[in-house]
Amino acid sequence: MKFSKATNYALHTMLFLAAFPPNKLIGVQQLAERQEVSPTYLSKILTKLVKAGMIESTSGANGGYRLKRNWEEISFLDVIHAIEGSASLFDCEMNHGSECLVQKVMVSAEEKMEDFLKNQKLSEIAKKMTVVL
Amino acid sequence: MKFSKATNYALHTMLFLAAFPPNKLIGVQQLAERQEVSPTYLSKILTKLVKAGMIESTSGANGGYRLKRNWEEISFLDVIHAIEGSASLFDCEMNHGSECLVQKVMVSAEEKMEDFLKNQKLSEIAKKMTVVL
DNA sequence: TCAATTATGGACTTTATGTGCCCATAATAA
DNA sequence: TTATTATGGGCACATAAAGTCCATAATTGA
Numbered sequence: 354m355k356f357s358k359a360t361n362y363a364l365h366t367m368l369f370l371a372a373f374p375p376n377k378l379i380g381v382q383q384l385a386e387r388q389e390v391s392p393t394y395l396s397k398i399l400t401k402l403v404k405a406g407m408i409e410s411t412s413g414a415n416g417g418y419r420l421k422r423n424w425e426e427i428s429f430l431d432v433i434h435a436i437e438g439s440a441s442l443f444d445c446e447m448n449h450g451s452e453c454l455v456q457k458v459m460v461s462a463e464e465k466m467e468d469f470l471k472n473q474k475l476s477e478i479a480k481k482m483t484v485v486l
Numbered sequence: 487m488k489f490s491k492a493t494n495y496a497l498h499t500m501l502f503l504a505a506f507p508p509n510k511l512i513g514v515q516q517l518a519e520r521q522e523v524s525p526t527y528l529s530k531i532l533t534k535l536v537k538a539g540m541i542e543s544t545s546g547a548n549g550g551y552r553l554k555r556n557w558e559e560i561s562f563l564d565v566i567h568a569i570e571g572s573a574s575l576f577d578c579e580m581n582h583g584s585e586c587l588v589q590k591v592m593v594s595a596e597e598k599m600e601d602f603l604k605n606q607k608l609s610e611i612a613k614k615m616t617v618v619l
Numbered sequence: 620t621c622a623a624t625t626a627t628g629g630a631c632t633t634t635a636t637g638t639g640c641c642c643a644t645a646a647t648a649a
Numbered sequence: 650t651t652a653t654t655a656t657g658g659g660c661a662c663a664t665a666a667a668g669t670c671c672a673t674a675a676t677t678g679a
Contacts, residue, residue, distance in 0.1 A: 355665095356487055356576045356592065357637065364588050365580070380654065388580060394639050400656065413647025414653040429591060443489045447498070447521060454615050455497050458562060458606050459489065466599035473591050482587050490666065513625065527668050533627065546676025547624040624677075632669075638662080645656075 359398050360436045362388055366399065367432055370408065370420050371479035378417035398436065405435035429478075430470035492531050493569045495521055499532065500565055503541065503553050504612035511550035531569065538568035562611075563603035 366384055373379060381399060385392040399418055402408045407427055408418050443459035499517055506512060514532060518525040532551055535541045540560055541551050576592035 354487065354489055354493075354570050354575060358579075359637075360487075361576070361578060361580075361588070368588065382654090391639060393641080396655065397639090397657090403655090410655060411647075412645070412653085412655045414649065416647065416654045418655090429595070437487050442487060443494070445494060446491075447494075454611060455494070455501065458603075458611060462562070462599045462602045462606075465602045466595045469595045469598045470591075473595075478587060478591060492666080515625090524668065526670075529626070530628090530668090536626090543626060544676075545624085545626045545674070546678095548677065549625045549675085551626090620679100622677100622679085625675080627672100627674075629672085630670085632667100634667075635665085637664080640661080641659090643656100643658085646654085648653080649651090 354442075356433070357437060360433055362390055362395060363398050363402060363432050363436045364429065366395070367402070367407065367420075367424075367427070367475055368479050368482060370418070371424065371475050372482065373419075376419060378411055378415065378419050380417040384418070401435055402432070405431070407431070407435065425474065425476040427475045428471050429473040429475070430467055432475075433470065487575075489566070490570060493566055495523055495528060496531050496535060496565050496569045497562065499528070500535070500540065500553075500560070500608055501612050501615060503551070504557065504608050505615065506552075509552060511544055511548065511552050513550040517551070534568055535565070538564070540564070540568065558607065558609040560608050561604050562606040562608070563600055565608075566603065 365388055369384065369387065370379070381392045381396045384399075385395045388395070399408065399410070403410050403418075407421060407424065409421050410416070410418050441460055442463050443456060445453040445456040447453065498521055502517065502520065503512070514525045514529045517532075518528045521528070532541065532543070536543050536551075540554060540557065542554050543549070543551050574593055575596050576589060578586040578589040580586065
Protein backbone atom coordinates (compact mmCIF):
# COMPACT_ATOMS: atom_id res chain seq x y z
CA MET A 354 0.00 0.00 0.00
CA LYS A 355 2.07 2.86 -1.35
CA PHE A 356 1.59 5.64 -3.82
CA SER A 357 3.77 4.93 -6.84
CA LYS A 358 6.83 6.92 -7.79
CA ALA A 359 5.05 7.71 -11.04
CA THR A 360 2.46 9.66 -9.06
CA ASN A 361 5.24 11.55 -7.37
CA TYR A 362 6.82 12.43 -10.70
CA ALA A 363 3.48 13.50 -12.11
CA LEU A 364 2.66 15.79 -9.21
CA HIS A 365 6.07 17.42 -9.27
CA THR A 366 5.92 17.90 -13.01
CA MET A 367 2.50 19.52 -12.87
CA LEU A 368 3.58 21.89 -10.12
CA PHE A 369 6.70 22.76 -12.02
CA LEU A 370 4.69 23.53 -15.13
CA ALA A 371 2.39 25.67 -13.02
CA ALA A 372 5.35 27.83 -12.06
CA PHE A 373 6.71 27.86 -15.60
CA PRO A 374 5.94 30.67 -18.08
CA PRO A 375 2.52 29.80 -19.52
CA ASN A 376 2.26 28.73 -23.15
CA LYS A 377 6.00 28.11 -23.25
CA LEU A 378 6.95 24.56 -24.10
CA ILE A 379 9.41 22.49 -22.09
CA GLY A 380 10.84 19.17 -23.21
CA VAL A 381 10.89 15.91 -21.35
CA GLN A 382 14.68 16.08 -21.16
CA GLN A 383 14.70 19.11 -18.91
CA LEU A 384 11.79 17.86 -16.85
CA ALA A 385 13.55 14.55 -16.34
CA GLU A 386 16.84 16.12 -15.30
CA ARG A 387 15.16 18.12 -12.54
CA GLN A 388 13.65 15.01 -11.05
CA GLU A 389 16.56 12.72 -11.69
CA VAL A 390 14.50 10.24 -13.62
CA SER A 391 15.05 8.80 -17.07
CA PRO A 392 13.38 10.75 -19.88
CA THR A 393 11.92 7.60 -21.41
CA TYR A 394 10.13 6.68 -18.24
CA LEU A 395 8.91 10.19 -17.54
CA SER A 396 7.54 10.46 -21.06
CA LYS A 397 5.22 7.53 -20.40
CA ILE A 398 3.86 9.36 -17.40
CA LEU A 399 3.46 12.59 -19.33
CA THR A 400 1.56 10.78 -22.03
CA LYS A 401 -0.96 9.74 -19.41
CA LEU A 402 -1.38 13.35 -18.37
CA VAL A 403 -1.88 14.33 -21.99
CA LYS A 404 -4.59 11.71 -22.39
CA ALA A 405 -6.24 12.93 -19.22
CA GLY A 406 -6.44 16.37 -20.83
CA MET A 407 -4.25 18.13 -18.28
CA ILE A 408 -1.34 19.02 -20.50
CA GLU A 409 -0.74 19.17 -24.24
CA SER A 410 2.25 18.13 -26.26
CA THR A 411 3.93 19.30 -29.45
CA SER A 412 6.29 17.11 -31.46
CA GLY A 413 9.28 18.29 -33.37
CA ALA A 414 12.14 20.65 -32.73
CA ASN A 415 11.48 23.04 -29.85
CA GLY A 416 8.47 20.96 -28.98
CA GLY A 417 7.51 19.80 -25.53
CA TYR A 418 4.73 20.06 -23.00
CA ARG A 419 2.63 22.77 -21.40
CA LEU A 420 -0.47 23.05 -19.29
CA LYS A 421 -3.88 23.27 -20.88
CA ARG A 422 -6.14 26.25 -20.34
CA ASN A 423 -8.21 24.80 -17.51
CA TRP A 424 -5.20 23.89 -15.39
CA GLU A 425 -5.99 26.21 -12.50
CA GLU A 426 -8.87 23.96 -11.50
CA ILE A 427 -6.87 20.74 -11.57
CA SER A 428 -6.54 19.12 -8.14
CA PHE A 429 -4.06 16.69 -6.65
CA LEU A 430 -6.77 14.07 -6.84
CA ASP A 431 -7.15 14.58 -10.58
CA VAL A 432 -3.44 13.96 -11.13
CA ILE A 433 -3.41 10.92 -8.87
CA HIS A 434 -6.39 9.42 -10.64
CA ALA A 435 -4.79 10.06 -14.02
CA ILE A 436 -1.77 8.00 -13.00
CA GLU A 437 -3.09 5.39 -10.61
CA GLY A 438 -6.62 5.02 -11.90
CA SER A 439 -9.81 5.65 -10.00
CA ALA A 440 -10.56 2.20 -8.65
CA SER A 441 -11.32 1.75 -4.98
CA LEU A 442 -8.33 1.07 -2.75
CA PHE A 443 -10.10 -1.81 -1.10
CA ASP A 444 -11.72 -4.85 -2.69
CA CYS A 445 -13.64 -7.22 -0.53
CA GLU A 446 -14.21 -10.01 -3.06
CA MET A 447 -16.08 -12.09 -0.48
CA ASN A 448 -19.80 -11.83 0.20
CA HIS A 449 -20.65 -12.06 -3.47
CA GLY A 450 -23.77 -10.06 -4.04
CA SER A 451 -24.48 -8.95 -0.51
CA GLU A 452 -22.85 -5.80 0.70
CA CYS A 453 -19.82 -5.97 2.97
CA LEU A 454 -19.67 -3.69 5.97
CA VAL A 455 -15.88 -3.74 6.00
CA GLN A 456 -15.90 -2.55 2.42
CA LYS A 457 -18.26 0.28 3.30
CA VAL A 458 -16.07 1.52 6.12
CA MET A 459 -12.95 1.38 3.99
CA VAL A 460 -14.57 3.21 1.11
CA SER A 461 -15.76 5.91 3.48
CA ALA A 462 -12.22 6.27 4.81
CA GLU A 463 -10.88 6.58 1.31
CA GLU A 464 -13.41 9.29 0.56
CA LYS A 465 -12.12 11.34 3.48
CA MET A 466 -8.70 11.37 1.86
CA GLU A 467 -10.08 12.08 -1.58
CA ASP A 468 -12.25 14.95 -0.38
CA PHE A 469 -9.13 16.58 0.98
CA LEU A 470 -7.09 15.99 -2.18
CA LYS A 471 -9.95 17.28 -4.30
CA ASN A 472 -9.55 20.65 -2.62
CA GLN A 473 -5.82 20.88 -3.14
CA LYS A 474 -5.68 22.77 -6.42
CA LEU A 475 -2.40 22.90 -8.27
CA SER A 476 -2.72 26.67 -8.60
CA GLU A 477 -3.03 27.12 -4.83
CA ILE A 478 -0.13 24.85 -3.96
CA ALA A 479 2.06 26.33 -6.67
CA LYS A 480 1.66 29.76 -5.10
CA LYS A 481 3.11 28.47 -1.86
CA MET A 482 6.11 26.94 -3.52
CA THR A 483 9.50 28.39 -4.19
CA VAL A 484 10.52 26.95 -7.51
CA VAL A 485 13.91 27.74 -8.93
CA LEU A 486 13.52 27.97 -12.65
CA MET B 487 -1.91 1.61 -4.57
CA LYS B 488 -4.18 -0.97 -3.04
CA PHE B 489 -4.85 -2.34 0.39
CA SER B 490 -3.60 -5.91 0.49
CA LYS B 491 -5.81 -8.95 0.71
CA ALA B 492 -4.04 -9.71 3.97
CA THR B 493 -5.57 -6.59 5.46
CA ASN B 494 -8.97 -7.70 4.28
CA TYR B 495 -8.53 -11.11 5.89
CA ALA B 496 -7.33 -9.52 9.12
CA LEU B 497 -10.28 -7.14 9.38
CA HIS B 498 -12.81 -9.86 8.67
CA THR B 499 -11.19 -12.18 11.17
CA MET B 500 -11.19 -9.56 13.92
CA LEU B 501 -14.84 -8.75 13.32
CA PHE B 502 -15.73 -12.42 13.33
CA LEU B 503 -13.93 -12.92 16.63
CA ALA B 504 -15.78 -9.91 18.01
CA ALA B 505 -19.07 -11.66 17.32
CA PHE B 506 -17.80 -14.99 18.63
CA PRO B 507 -18.38 -16.14 22.23
CA PRO B 508 -15.64 -14.43 24.25
CA ASN B 509 -12.85 -16.54 25.75
CA LYS B 510 -13.77 -19.39 23.45
CA LEU B 511 -10.98 -20.50 21.16
CA ILE B 512 -11.37 -20.97 17.42
CA GLY B 513 -8.82 -22.62 15.17
CA VAL B 514 -7.30 -21.27 12.01
CA GLN B 515 -9.00 -24.05 10.04
CA GLN B 516 -12.48 -22.75 10.69
CA LEU B 517 -11.45 -19.14 10.25
CA ALA B 518 -9.87 -19.98 6.91
CA GLU B 519 -12.88 -21.89 5.63
CA ARG B 520 -15.17 -18.91 6.24
CA GLN B 521 -12.98 -16.64 4.17
CA GLU B 522 -12.01 -19.15 1.52
CA VAL B 523 -8.30 -18.71 2.12
CA SER B 524 -5.65 -21.31 2.84
CA PRO B 525 -5.06 -21.95 6.56
CA THR B 526 -1.29 -21.65 6.18
CA TYR B 527 -1.53 -18.19 4.71
CA LEU B 528 -4.10 -16.99 7.19
CA SER B 529 -1.98 -18.23 10.06
CA LYS B 530 0.83 -15.88 9.02
CA ILE B 531 -1.61 -13.00 9.23
CA LEU B 532 -2.95 -14.13 12.59
CA THR B 533 0.58 -14.33 13.95
CA LYS B 534 1.00 -10.65 13.13
CA LEU B 535 -2.16 -9.86 15.06
CA VAL B 536 -0.85 -11.88 18.00
CA LYS B 537 2.41 -9.93 17.97
CA ALA B 538 0.48 -6.68 17.82
CA GLY B 539 -1.24 -7.74 21.03
CA MET B 540 -4.74 -7.87 19.57
CA ILE B 541 -5.42 -11.57 19.87
CA GLU B 542 -3.83 -14.43 21.76
CA SER B 543 -3.14 -17.98 20.71
CA THR B 544 -3.02 -21.39 22.35
CA SER B 545 -1.22 -24.35 20.86
CA GLY B 546 -2.26 -27.96 21.11
CA ALA B 547 -5.49 -29.85 20.73
CA ASN B 548 -8.55 -27.61 21.05
CA GLY B 549 -6.26 -24.63 20.78
CA GLY B 550 -6.82 -21.60 18.61
CA TYR B 551 -7.25 -17.85 18.81
CA ARG B 552 -9.33 -15.38 20.75
CA LEU B 553 -9.44 -11.65 21.34
CA LYS B 554 -7.46 -10.09 24.16
CA ARG B 555 -9.14 -8.14 26.95
CA ASN B 556 -8.69 -4.68 25.52
CA TRP B 557 -10.26 -5.56 22.18
CA GLU B 558 -13.22 -3.20 22.46
CA GLU B 559 -10.91 -0.25 21.94
CA ILE B 560 -9.16 -1.65 18.85
CA SER B 561 -9.83 0.38 15.72
CA PHE B 562 -9.70 -0.41 12.02
CA LEU B 563 -6.54 1.66 11.84
CA ASP B 564 -4.86 -0.49 14.48
CA VAL B 565 -5.54 -3.64 12.48
CA ILE B 566 -4.38 -2.06 9.23
CA HIS B 567 -1.16 -0.86 10.80
CA ALA B 568 -0.53 -4.28 12.29
CA ILE B 569 -0.64 -5.82 8.82
CA GLU B 570 0.64 -3.13 6.48
CA GLY B 571 2.96 -1.26 8.80
CA SER B 572 2.74 2.37 9.80
CA ALA B 573 4.98 3.98 7.21
CA SER B 574 3.72 6.93 5.21
CA LEU B 575 1.94 6.10 1.96
CA PHE B 576 3.97 8.65 0.08
CA ASP B 577 7.75 9.05 -0.14
CA CYS B 578 9.16 12.02 -1.93
CA GLU B 579 12.82 10.97 -2.02
CA MET B 580 13.79 14.14 -3.86
CA ASN B 581 14.68 17.45 -2.20
CA HIS B 582 17.08 15.72 0.15
CA GLY B 583 17.09 17.66 3.37
CA SER B 584 14.67 20.41 2.48
CA GLU B 585 11.01 19.78 3.03
CA CYS B 586 8.79 18.91 0.08
CA LEU B 587 5.42 20.59 -0.21
CA VAL B 588 3.98 17.73 -2.21
CA GLN B 589 4.94 15.39 0.58
CA LYS B 590 3.24 17.62 3.13
CA VAL B 591 -0.01 17.69 1.20
CA MET B 592 0.00 13.95 0.72
CA VAL B 593 0.72 13.24 4.37
CA SER B 594 -2.13 15.55 5.37
CA ALA B 595 -4.44 13.69 3.04
CA GLU B 596 -3.39 10.39 4.52
CA GLU B 597 -4.10 11.73 8.00
CA LYS B 598 -7.67 12.50 7.00
CA MET B 599 -8.20 8.86 6.16
CA GLU B 600 -6.43 7.67 9.29
CA ASP B 601 -8.41 9.96 11.57
CA PHE B 602 -11.56 8.38 10.27
CA LEU B 603 -10.27 4.81 10.60
CA LYS B 604 -9.06 5.55 14.11
CA ASN B 605 -12.66 6.17 15.13
CA GLN B 606 -14.03 2.98 13.63
CA LYS B 607 -13.85 0.66 16.63
CA LEU B 608 -14.25 -3.04 16.06
CA SER B 609 -16.85 -3.18 18.83
CA GLU B 610 -19.01 -0.55 17.16
CA ILE B 611 -18.83 -2.09 13.72
CA ALA B 612 -19.41 -5.58 15.05
CA LYS B 613 -22.71 -4.42 16.58
CA LYS B 614 -23.94 -3.40 13.16
CA MET B 615 -23.08 -6.69 11.56
CA THR B 616 -25.15 -9.78 11.11
CA VAL B 617 -22.76 -12.64 11.51
CA VAL B 618 -23.92 -16.18 11.00
CA LEU B 619 -21.98 -18.33 13.45
C1' DT C 620 4.58 -41.48 28.17
C1' DC C 621 2.68 -41.44 23.50
C1' DA C 622 0.00 -39.75 19.88
C1' DA C 623 -2.87 -36.34 17.94
C1' DT C 624 -3.70 -31.55 17.42
C1' DT C 625 -2.64 -26.82 16.77
C1' DA C 626 0.33 -22.66 16.34
C1' DT C 627 5.02 -20.76 14.80
C1' DG C 628 8.72 -19.92 11.71
C1' DG C 629 11.79 -20.50 7.78
C1' DA C 630 12.33 -21.14 3.09
C1' DC C 631 10.55 -21.44 -1.16
C1' DT C 632 7.53 -20.67 -5.54
C1' DT C 633 4.38 -18.11 -8.08
C1' DT C 634 2.17 -14.03 -9.65
C1' DA C 635 1.50 -9.23 -10.28
C1' DT C 636 3.03 -4.65 -10.69
C1' DG C 637 6.10 -0.93 -10.76
C1' DT C 638 10.21 0.87 -12.78
C1' DG C 639 13.12 1.54 -16.42
C1' DC C 640 15.37 0.87 -21.03
C1' DC C 641 15.66 0.28 -26.19
C1' DC C 642 14.11 1.03 -30.55
C1' DA C 643 10.94 2.05 -34.28
C1' DT C 644 7.61 5.43 -35.79
C1' DA C 645 5.21 9.78 -36.33
C1' DA C 646 5.09 14.69 -36.25
C1' DT C 647 7.11 19.17 -36.56
C1' DA C 648 10.53 22.99 -37.22
C1' DA C 649 14.64 24.88 -39.39
C1' DT D 650 15.65 16.84 -46.00
C1' DT D 651 17.53 16.59 -41.61
C1' DA D 652 17.40 17.28 -36.83
C1' DT D 653 14.47 17.23 -32.97
C1' DT D 654 10.84 15.74 -30.07
C1' DA D 655 6.78 12.95 -28.61
C1' DT D 656 4.40 8.25 -28.90
C1' DG D 657 4.09 3.43 -28.44
C1' DG D 658 5.42 -1.45 -28.33
C1' DG D 659 8.03 -4.66 -26.25
C1' DC D 660 11.42 -6.35 -23.10
C1' DA D 661 14.06 -6.75 -18.66
C1' DC D 662 14.65 -6.13 -13.94
C1' DA D 663 13.25 -5.30 -9.05
C1' DT D 664 10.07 -5.59 -5.57
C1' DA D 665 6.21 -7.01 -3.07
C1' DA D 666 2.05 -9.70 -2.47
C1' DA D 667 0.10 -14.20 -2.27
C1' DG D 668 0.43 -18.71 -1.34
C1' DT D 669 2.75 -23.46 -0.35
C1' DC D 670 5.54 -26.83 2.14
C1' DC D 671 7.83 -28.64 5.89
C1' DA D 672 10.07 -28.80 10.35
C1' DT D 673 9.47 -27.52 15.16
C1' DA D 674 7.30 -26.38 19.48
C1' DA D 675 3.49 -26.51 22.63
C1' DT D 676 -0.56 -28.53 24.49
C1' DT D 677 -4.31 -31.89 25.24
C1' DG D 678 -6.13 -36.39 25.84
C1' DA D 679 -5.65 -41.25 26.14
